[in-house]
Amino acid sequence: MGASDIPDLTFTPIEEIQERVTRVQTTFLEHKTRDVEFRLVQLRKLYWAIKDHEQQIVEALRLDLNKPRFESEIGESSWLENDIVFISRHLYKWVKDESAPDIDLTFKFMSPKIRKDPLGSNEGLNSAFNFPFQLTLGPVLGAIAAGNTVVIKPSENAPRSAAVMQKIVESALDPSCYTIIQGGIPETQALLAERWDKIFFTGGATVGRIIAKAAAPHLTPVVLELGGINPAIITKSANPRLVARRLLWGKLMNAGQICTSQNYLLVDKALVPAVVEEFKKAYNEFYPHGAKASADYARIINEGAFRRIKSMIDNSKGKILMGGTMDEKDLFIEPTVVQVDSPDDSLLIQESFGPLIPILPVENLEEAVNIANSIQSTPLGLYPFGSKADTEKILSMTRSGGVSVNDAALHIPTLPFGGVGESGYGAYRGRSSFDIFVHRRPITSSPGWLESLLAIRYPPYAGKLSKFKAGSTLVPDFDRTGQKVTLGWLRFVFTLGGGSAKAGAGRAAIVAAGE
Template sequence: MEKLPPFTPTSIDDIPQIHKHGVDKFHSHTTRSIDYRRKQLRALYWGLKDEEPALLEACKLDLGKSAYETYLTELGWVLNDIIFMSKNLARFAKDEKAEDISLTNSFMKPRIKKDPLGAVLIIGAYNFPLQLSLGPLIGAIAAGCTAVLKPSENAPNAARIMQHVISHNLDPEAYQVVQGAVPETTALLDCKWDKIFYTGNASVGKIISKKAAETLTPVALELGGRNPAIITKNAEPRLAARRLLWAKLMNVGQVCVSQNYILVDKEILPEFLRQLELALTEFQPKGAEGNEDYGKIATERQWQRLKGMLDSTTGKILMGGKTVKESLFFEPTVVQVETPDDPLLKDESFGPLIPILPVDDIEEAIRIANRVHATPLGLYPFGTKTETDKILSQTRSGGASVNDAFFHASIPTLAFGGVGDSGQGSYRGKASFDCFTHRRSVTTTPSWIESMLDVRYPPYTPEKMKKLRKMTDLKPDFDRQGRRTGRLVWWVLGLGGSGKASVGARWALLVAVAAVVVRFLRA
């Protein structure tokens, strides 16, 4: 590709005009066309394919990621997401019929129309600079929105190549990139958007939510979480060790859904630690420093924060612990802690720290998990089905992977998002389309139905009340004790149930039942 200029912040003075371009473009109604959306998605696909070598190199420069890891978790993911969205766009955008409607209401053709929200702002993150920036953008394009993307300044090489791809392949009036840090982001937040999508930490998420509230702007927040892994006494220690270690080696643990700490039943702790050591030797036979697939901490500030957490723990380092400030190297480090109040549990590490807290039983593990962080982004229980079902039923989380580490987050068509203070809203696959879409309820009332609608006009009389009840009342399929009763009869007569079956089908069933009864009586 051509030589690109260095990372340069966008002029703050230009940001209001950039915002206006997006708003004006949306109100031109151009982006509502399905053909237009498909064209933009396909152009983005080929723009990314053309710059694949540059994007892989950018993530290597920014995060030390290997080309394999970048393609697996970022570029390949995004390319497949574009194809998925392009193939399914017409189906996602199609009107939906309302469910459970009465015969009278069906004449008004009640339906859900999928409307784009408008001009949206997407604020990306540095740990997966391609996936976490372009993933939401794909959803915005598919929904028919215009968008401004603000990539993370902490992954500047990926940011400038994404800007090159977008500016050279997409409609420049509809899709633009703003580069910069806090001042530029602040200027963007001073504009009125139709939705703001932010991926990052909870502290900034609060700032964005507060600013958005001033103009009643909806937000989608994809935040982090002190995610627990719980290993019961009946879990398979080898599988748990390998799968959880993989999660901390991926992107040097800079993954919002990787486990922040591991609660291990004391009965299985010695074997789990042995298997963890074996797995570490297998995955990194030359050590972390000699492993080309092991990256670096993104910034010196993040490295200092991690080093401070490690220095402040009262736990015992069992494996690893080596750090090199000059190269931002941080070795995978296993620490056995003795209390839930240890700094390694209280704060999100977002790095290769692996604190382990022994517990007496599953009940203690659940209590600690709910105490440390009641609404984490991810939860990872290991054990029997009975044990993991119990953990799931007595905890909350944005998502969960049973007997694995964040596998649920690796499925690109499965909705991804947090709950409580780990985020709000979800995206990926169809959820990305839904994230930037307003489900608009629409009815069309024909003129000929006026005689039926006279019940809504005053004066209100007993006769109108009787007619109203006949038209609108559903019959219960339960008695005063809450027991189901008469379900088939009411369904056949069309006086209750879901209302999904046609009147003809119900009468056909009624006739069939009557025939059986007559035949029985004659026998």
């Protein structure tokens, strides 16, 4: 299969967008997607559509990013296929009503439960070109599983992938429930002008702020999966060989165009020479003839991104210790290790989204943490290397969307994935992909025989307040200084030997008797 087998990307006419949005919104109100088996059929059909188009996916990614087949399959088609199988196996369990936790026994008579209701019509916006299939369709799987209708907007910066994705979606999914819109800024603006029940956006912080602002007038909840200036902190207890091999891999996949890859290394100064030497050894092992000659190394997405990364190196005051070769015509940037001497260097304070590996020597772990927190205190990822004691100390003094200890951008596919603060909010993947697209709707049911207890709430109130408080007030297990106290046998008697839940039943019985 070659380039001729990939369809051209055609933008959706602006005048069609509102009609398509209205269609999926109307379908949701007709309750078509409420049926769990309907959702599963859609997911299963999508699985086979992805499977049938695997070769086109590989070819589209080669044309857009020169992405190696290995990376295309494990990070795109196979990833999505596994996700669909995982969701399909667990969906009936996920949709079941849950018993509400930590409920006083008094209220258990009302059968409190949590129902997972679909949110409605959702918009999936993806300006991220680096994993166009995974990052666009991954959230869509959760939205479908949760019973929503969806409008999908892929990134126009990976045009061949967007075109193949449209072919997959339209061949598999019910068009009254799920539709795909192609385009750039005007088409995105038209979508944002509509009212949504949730917007899911993957991309950069600048556009993320625009999305959040556009959603605000309608009070539309937004999930923002943004990038981050992710630190790798290398303590003196770290293994230099593992540091170099694993962090180099983190910058080789997709030529470093991964939002979870480390942006810079803070290395204990005693380890810097060994770490640099191990980077060179690992690079020569991974690419014996250099990255440019290898079929296993991707390219930068376009000229604009190439020039942005190049300018970061040009503006840096650091010293190149490995790599540095560039070819704009081929959009090639070699994995490049640069030693810098200031936390203010351009390679540290900007997200490279490319194969740059800046190293800043530090005196100790505490200095590394202080620098990381000053550059960006809420990155998407954090990568501490060293002993358990050292890495736990780092975790206790930092925040991040996720953490991989002694590894690079590895993330287990079914773990929640999302940012915090500047790196976004909301998490998906695995069970979380379902949870983020449902409303946890609390439901109670009051039987008729409960009226004898509920009567205390009705007017007239005279003489009822003390009884009501006797039946509802919890006794604190702490004193005025904030210290926990033990009530001993008195608490055991008051709670009927069963803690706060049984205490509620005891109080209720007393109140009922008083009536």
